[in-house]
Amino acid sequence: MTYSTVTRLWTATTNLTVGGMKFRANAAWAINLGDNNGDKKLEYGGNNISITTAGNYTITLDLTQAIYKYKLVKN
Numbered sequence: 001m002t003y004s005t006v007t008r009l010w011t012a013t014t015n016l017t018v019g020g021m022k023f024r025a026n027a028a029w030a031i032n033l034g035d036n037n038g039d040k041k042l043e044y045g046g047n048n049i050s051i052t053t054a055g056n057y058t059i060t061l062d063l064t065q066a067i068y069k070y071k072l073v074k075n
Contacts (some may be wrong), residue, residue: 020048
């Protein structure tokens, strides 16, 4: 993911397959964020984020507030 100092958001555009994903720090599992409720709000050690349709997505990670959020937009 790439960080923007202007928007203060992390973004990536990538292909995703059907299954699940999480956000991890430094390619390790010590810090991982998932979504327990499917509400686009992240929790430490939360459930995998469900990917139901394979394709190319723009992923946005917002760590600017106390409650971290994400977006997955299919391109």
